[in-house]
Amino acid sequence: MNEALITEARKIFHSRLIDTDTLTVSGGCVSNADTSSASSKAIALRTAEIISQECRRGLHTAGKISGQTLGRQFEVLVSEFLQDTFLKLNALRPGKWTVRRGVKASDFAQYEHLAALNNLIRENIQLAGQLQSFTQVSLYSRSYCRTYARTNSIYYRR
Numbered sequence: 001m002n003e004a005l006i007t008e009a010r011k012i013f014h015s016r017l018i019d020t021d022t023l024t025v026s027g028g029c030v031s032n033a034d035t036s037s038a039s040s041k042a043i044a045l046r047t048a049e050i051i052s053q054e055c056r057r058g059l060h061t062a063g064k065i066s067g068q069t070l071g072r073q074f075e076v077l078v079s080e081f082l083q084d085t086f087l088k089l090n091a092l093r094p095g096k097w098t099v100r101r102g103v104k105a106s107d108f109a110q111y112e113h114l115a116a117l118n119n120l121i122r123e124n125i126q127l128a129g130q131l132q133s134f135t136q137v138s139l140y141s142r143s144y145c146r147t148y149a150r151t152n153s154i155y156y157r158r
Contacts, residue, residue: 006085013081014051022073023048024062031062031070075101 017023024031025048033044052059065073082099106115120127 005088009081009084011054012084013077015055016077016080017051017074018055018057018059020073020077021060021062021065022070022077023051023059024065025059026061030059031065032074 022031025045028045029035029041030044030048034040048059079099079101086093087097087099104115105111
């Protein structure tokens with residue numbers, strides 16, 4: 001039952017990636033690839049080929065959608081997939097789980113320290129000087145929070 005649930009939901013998810021132009025190809029580069037990385041382009045292309053074969057149709061050729069729009073579309077589709085699968089597997093997971101979009105990494109217990117670190121650095125220029133990489137630490141933790149929140153929209157409520 002659970003295998004069929006996940007298999008069917010995955011097929012729908014992959015079809016929606018194509019239908020919404022979240023997954024497209026242009027000039028041999030897939031929309032979710034890092035265009036400056038040869039390995040990223042190769043992995044994205046092979047993954048897109050597998051999805052295309054599974055769905056029995058080709059990817060659309062389209063101009064690249066802006067990163068934010070593409071990320072938002074992907075986030076919606078992943079959230080739908082998780083709601084259609086993960087939340088229905090009650091026997092396999094304890095506790096109360098929810099799927100949400102737009103949360104910060106620091107909302108999760110294991111990443112609270114990122115927000116605390118940002119606050120400390122922002123409030124104490126001496127601390128920033130002692131770290132000798134204020135900009136790198138601050139940008140890293142903010143960037144990581146945003147990236148994590150976009151790509152990991154499932155969490156356990158404390």
